Amino acid sequence: MAYKKTAKKYSGKISQVTVGTGEKAITLGGKNVLPFYKFDGEAGNKPKVGIEIMDESPSEWSGEFAELYSEAGNDTAAWAKLVEEKYAPDFICLRFEGADPNGKNKSVEECVEVAKKVADSITVPLVVAGSKNNDKDAELFKNVAEALQGKNILLLAAKEENYKTVGAAGALAYGQKVAAESSVDINLAKQLNILMSQLGVKKEDIVMNVGCAAVGYGYEYVSSTMDRILLAALGQNDESLQMPIITAVSFDSWSVKESLATEADEPQWGNQMERGIHMEVSTAAACLVSGSDAVVVRHPKSLETMKKFVNSMM
Amino acid sequence: MGLTGIEIFKLTPRTNCKECGFPTCMAFSMKVASGAVEIEKCPHISDEAKAKLSEATAPPMKTITVGKGSSEKKIGGETVLFRHEKTLVNKPLIAVQFCDCISDERLEEKISNIKKVSYDRIGEHMQAEGAIVKYCGDKDKFLKVLGNVKDLELVNILYCSDAAVAKEGLELVKDTNPVLLGANSENINEMISLAKEYKATLGIEAGTIEELYSLAETAEKAGQKELIFNVGGKDIAKTFETAVETRRAALVGGDRTMGYPSIVFANTLSDGDDYLQTALASAFVLKYASIIVLDDMSYQTALPLFGLRQNIFTDPQKPMRVEPKIYEFANPKSDSPVLVTVDFALTYFVVSGEIERSKMPAWLMIPDSGGYSVLTSWAAGKFSGSVIRQMVKDSGIEEKLTVKRLVIPGKVAVLKGDIEEELPGWEIIVGPDEAMQIPKFLNELA
Ligand code: B12
Numbered sequence: 125m126a127y128k129k130t131a132k133k134y135s136g137k138i139s140q141v142t143v144g145t146g147e148k149a150i151t152l153g154g155k156n157v158l159p160f161y162k163f164d165g166e167a168g169n170k171p172k173v174g175i176e177i178m179d180e181s182p183s184e185w186s187g188e189f190a191e192l193y194s195e196a197g198n199d200t201a202a203w204a205k206l207v208e209e210k211y212a213p214d215f216i217c218l219r220f221e222g223a224d225p226n227g228k229n230k231s232v233e234e235c236v237e238v239a240k241k242v243a244d245s246i247t248v249p250l251v252v253a254g255s256k257n258n259d260k261d262a263e264l265f266k267n268v269a270e271a272l273q274g275k276n277i278l279l280l281a282a283k284e285e286n287y288k289t290v291g292a293a294g295a296l297a298y299g300q301k302v303a304a305e306s307s308v309d310i311n312l313a314k315q316l317n318i319l320m321s322q323l324g325v326k327k328e329d330i331v332m333n334v335g336c337a338a339v340g341y342g343y344e345y346v347s348s349t350m351d352r353i354l355l356a357a358l359g360q361n362d363e364s365l366q367m368p369i370i371t372a373v374s375f376d377s378w379s380v381k382e383s384l385a386t387e388a389d390e391p392q393w394g395n396q397m398e399r400g401i402h403m404e405v406s407t408a409a410a411c412l413v414s415g416s417d418a419v420v421v422r423h424p425k426s427l428e429t430m431k432k433f434v435n436s437m438m
Numbered sequence: 439m440g441l442t443g444i445e446i447f448k449l450t451p452r453t454n455c456k457e458c459g460f461p462t463c464m465a466f467s468m469k470v471a472s473g474a475v476e477i478e479k480c481p482h483i484s485d486e487a488k489a490k491l492s493e494a495t496a497p498p499m500k501t502i503t504v505g506k507g508s509s510e511k512k513i514g515g516e517t518v519l520f521r522h523e524k525t526l527v528n529k530p531l532i533a534v535q536f537c538d539c540i541s542d543e544r545l546e547e548k549i550s551n552i553k554k555v556s557y558d559r560i561g562e563h564m565q566a567e568g569a570i571v572k573y574c575g576d577k578d579k580f581l582k583v584l585g586n587v588k589d590l591e592l593v594n595i596l597y598c599s600d601a602a603v604a605k606e607g608l609e610l611v612k613d614t615n616p617v618l619l620g621a622n623s624e625n626i627n628e629m630i631s632l633a634k635e636y637k638a639t640l641g642i643e644a645g646t647i648e649e650l651y652s653l654a655e656t657a658e659k660a661g662q663k664e665l666i667f668n669v670g671g672k673d674i675a676k677t678f679e680t681a682v683e684t685r686r687a688a689l690v691g692g693d694r695t696m697g698y699p700s701i702v703f704a705n706t707l708s709d710g711d712d713y714l715q716t717a718l719a720s721a722f723v724l725k726y727a728s729i730i731v732l733d734d735m736s737y738q739t740a741l742p743l744f745g746l747r748q749n750i751f752t753d754p755q756k757p758m759r760v761e762p763k764i765y766e767f768a769n770p771k772s773d774s775p776v777l778v779t780v781d782f783a784l785t786y787f788v789v790s791g792e793i794e795r796s797k798m799p800a801w802l803m804i805p806d807s808g809g810y811s812v813l814t815s816w817a818a819g820k821f822s823g824s825v826i827r828q829m830v831k832d833s834g835i836e837e838k839l840t841v842k843r844l845v846i847p848g849k850v851a852v853l854k855g856d857i858e859e860e861l862p863g864w865e866i867i868v869g870p871d872e873a874m875q876i877p878k879f880l881n882e883l884a
């Protein structure tokens with residue numbers, strides 16, 4: 125006998141969504157095979173890797189991050205410019221930690237100013253993430269979307285609780301892209317995509333954020349959710365699941381013990397920042413082979429590593 | 439890929455003697471084919487026919503045992519490509535590579551690193567499971583390194599395509615179910631004899647998947663059925679492709695000649711880039727390595743990698759729950775605080791580990807919260823003020839207390855008011871978000 129290839133052809137295809145404008149615009153999705161299975165068919169656009177910045181000083185993360193970005197001081201726009209020039213991310217994810225009503229509760233106006241400044245100082249696409257407070261985020265996204273009309277930004281994200289405002293303002297009124305966020309469940313992801321479509325948001329304007337967990341912390345649910353979504357999108361040609369996936373890896377990977385414990389807490393474990401980076405690249409790589417079309421990471425080393433990873437896999 | 443009723447019928451004596459309890463051999467055969475009856479029910483079936491049948495009904499991917507004694511491990515044996523289809527069964531082993539070009543210093547360092555990274559996580563012991571020694575031309579050094587590494591008592595993996603040297607190496611690790619890597623189209627016959635002589639699993643490698651296939655066929659024909667594919671080369675995309683293609687040809691294509699475990703050299707592929715090594719090793723945990731080779735052992739690589747592996751190889755059909763009850767730490771007294779969490783095994787292990795680390799006396803109360811994590815069960819309405827009150831009442835904890843302090847997870851701080859209403863007389867304290875802050879928190883509380 126001789127070897128016979130067991131190829132797998134699918135009828136469905138992941139849609140393509142473009143974020144940003146001009147030369148640096150990125151297009152997500154486009155594959156009709158499982159992630160990186162270019163030997164089966166069209167592997168689509170290379171997955172994109174973005175870096176996370178905040179509306180607050182990087183010292184909120186740790187002294188080491190503050191040092192890394194010391195040149196930028198406390199100016200978020202300078203920070204954005206610095207990461208673009210120095211680390212060449214595919215996109216920048218600006219997260220409004222300070223907008224949280226249970227935290228600094230910065231006003232929407234203040235946040236919009238920051239978003240505008242950031243957008244004006246970079247050429248790569250901008251992804252805007254909120255404070256995790258549904259009501260505040262709805263207001264925030266609506267106003268940011270309006271202020272940055274024409275920039276084709278991605279709002280991360282619209283949830284079941286606020287998709288009407290975020291979808292209507294973000295995508296319909298101001299022509300931005302919207303990520304539909306669900307919590308690690310194929311049915312919830314599908315349902316929110318359908319709701320967004322019924323609202324009138326076009327498929328080319330929707331990305332999915334299907335949730336994430338750091339490796340070791342229930343990550344198997346993330347992986348299985350993505351497996352099932354892709355198999356339905358490609359194999360059953362389920363149009364309501366064919367949106368590309370963005371995963372904010374950094375939001376989870378830096379808040380578990382492996383990344384948070386200091387050397388004093390766990391003397392055996394070695395350098396804390398190194399641990400954080402390894403947690404981040406492990407989680408990001410797992411997400412990319414499971415199905416993410418874009419990942420957000422925090423550390424420049426993680427960015428560099430994941431770009432290398434993507435380039436060598438495709 | 440079982441046999442059909444007709445095929446089984448041909449293996450029976452076709453005498454219709456009815457001893458199996460069926461009127462005819464044909465009726466019996468149909469039942470066997472559907473899996474309803476064991477072939478053994480027919481006393482007249484020849485051993486040869488039985489072997490044929492068990493071969494035909496064997497799982498598409500072989501399970502191979504490597505290592506001996508405390509290091510014994512099973513690899514392969516997977517039946518599905520995706521864990522949600524059923525479950526993945528045998529975790530990929532993590533192995534560290536040595537070679538004969540290593541300095542004595544580095545050798546010692548790596549051995550000590552392997553020993554150092556050894557810990558428990560959620561009921562599982564984590565450490566490197568295998569050690570590879572590669573032959574690069576210095577036979578004496580190769581044997582010396584192998585001798586040292588062998589004392590680690592891990593799965594011994596020899597990577598050596600020179601059969602004469604390999605034989606001396608195998609002699610050193612005799613009776614340990616070792617793996618012999620390095621069989622290729624030039625040395626396949628000698629390597630097969632060696633593998634058979636020393637009961638080793640034979641690792642084959644080739645430039646293309648077609649060649650890999652024909653090497654596997656050669657080995658099978660010679661009776662060597664403990665095989666492993668070295669699916670990697672220097673190219674990352676190609677390695678990924680071969681790992682996927684071999685697994686798929688076996689599980690979907692039903693071709694057992696491809697149904698062997700695989701080994702991936704994340705160290706070679708990442709070429710000295712430690713971060714990339716972690717990323718690649720993680721990717722190959724998901725798809726589809728059975729042994730993953732690293733350059734060295736360190737906590738920074740082990741923590742994510744073993745955590746991911748543990749997650750991916752949990753059985754989705756088995757709920758991961760612990761018994762709802764009051765757990766005691768360091769002989770808690772009537773004024774010790776009561777911490778409350780959920781019955782999700784992962785959460786329990788993380789939280790209980792931290793309470794132990796604090797060495798502080800404490801009660802840990804776990805109500806029935808559906809087996810979900812803190813936020814999941816809260817979002818699902820299974821971890822609420824009334825659930826917690828019910829548990830306080832049912833458990834009778836109050837009778838053991840003179841000071842009633844309840845510490846709730848920081849992530850559900852919103853429950854505070856609710857619980858205060860449900861449990862008058864109790865002080866409700868919002869604990870930290872992350873369990874790792876529990877030791878500091880408990881020390882300050884006391
Ligand atoms: C895996 C997962 C699931 C799995 C369940 C797995 C399980 N057995 O729990 C599935 C897919 C089934 C699931 C379902 C749902 N989920 Co869910 N899920 C997750 C996910 C990805 C990881 C959870 C996890 O395993 N964490 C790890 C454990 C160890 O964390 P933990 O229990 O919180 O414990 C930590 C701390 O709380 C602390 N701690 C624990 N106990 C204690 C005690 C004390 C005293 C102290 C001080 C500290 C402490 O220590 C631990 C480590 O630091 C999270 C997202 C995320 N990244 O966290 C969402 C998440 C928890 N889910 C969420 C939701 C909404 C749901 C659903 C309600 C969705 C729905 N509408 O159906 C359902 C509910 C279940 C149902 N069917 O009824 C939301 C909750 C949102 C919110 N903030 O309220 C989250 C946050 C996702 C999101 N971003 O939207 N989920």
Ligand code: SF4
Binds near residue numbers: 461
């Ligand atoms: S016992 Fe065997 S030989 Fe007899 S009827 Fe049954 S199958 Fe046929």
